[in-house]
Amino acid sequence: MDKPVAIVTGSASGVGAATALKLAQRGWNVVINYSKSEKEAQETQAACQSAGAHTLLAKGNVASDDDCRAIAAAAVQRWNRIDALVNNAGTSVFGEDAKWDNIDAEVFQRILAVNTLGTFQMLRACLPQLKAAKGAVVNVSSVAGALGIGSSVPYVASKGAVNSLTLHFARQLAPDIRVNAVCPALITSPWFDKGMGEGGLEKAIAATEAHTPLRKPSTPEDVAEAIVFLIVGAPTITGELLMIDGGTHLGTRR
Structure with a gap:
């Protein structure tokens, strides 16, 4: 009961799973959230438990306010506290599905519901406990939101x-809660691999290695390290949009 508690949405695999594990290794208890990938979520749970954490597996779609409130309530019922929230759950469309003519209102709204509304709903659901703990929120955003790509x-x-929500809430919730975002570019994660289709991730990695200043994409662990830093090692940082993109935002390397 004395350990801090973090909720990590979308933590069955990729950045979310890496973040949950790194927090577990630092002595945190973690709520592992998933919407579909139960097997992968159980594997993440086992890894966190092996690291010494107590865990809670919470199925739920962050696009649903009822699900968000249920996830937060489960953490409170188990530990009576929430010290950090990582809004990592996200979705998109790729390839042919991403062409303008193939995107209808339903697709647009579904992506906004998970990525944006879900971020707001989870923060709202966790707000009383985060305020009591003087906790931290990290939103997993993207260079897409900063660069329009x-x-x-x-x-x-x-x-x-x-x-924009990150900046708004960093102002509104200070001094009790710190709110930051990480903005990765390409990540060598299952989400990118599946979304980009056969050979797509390999082509994107090659382009990243050829054109970005640091010549390499991020791993899920790279992004997780930054998230954990913003939770446990940055007591005077709030309202930061941290670019984790190998220098992508600087432009093409000469």
């Missing part, structure tokens, strides 16, 4: 909105 127009719009 990305897998699809609704994804770009949703992450731009996440960045």
Whole structure:
């Protein structure tokens, strides 16, 4: 009961799973959230438990306010506290599905519902406990929201909105709660691999290695390290949009 508690949405795999594990290794208890990938979520749970954490597996779609409130309530019932929230759950469309003519209102709204509305709803659901703990929120955004590039127009719009929400809540919730965002570019994660289709991730990695200043994409662990830093090692940082993009925002390397 004395350990701090973090909720990490979308933590069955990729950045979310890496973040949950790194927090577990630092002595945190973690809520592992998933919407579909139960097997992968159980694997993340086992890894966190092996690291010494107590865990809670919470199925729920952050696009649903009822699900968000249920996830927060489960953490409170188990530990009576929430010290950190990582809004990592996200979705997009890729390839042919991302072409303008193939994006209808339903697709646009579904992406906004998970990426943007879900971020707001989870923060609201956790707010009393985060305030009591003088806790931290980290929103997993994207360079898409800062640079206007990305897998699809609704994804770009949703992450731009996440960045704006981050700044808004950093002001509104200070001094009790710190609110920051990380903005990765390409990540070598299952989400990118599946979304980009056969050979897509390899092509994107090659382009990143050829054109970005640091010549390499991020791993899920790279992004997780930054998230954990903003939770446990940055007591005077709030309202920051941290670019984790190998220098992508600097432009093409000469």
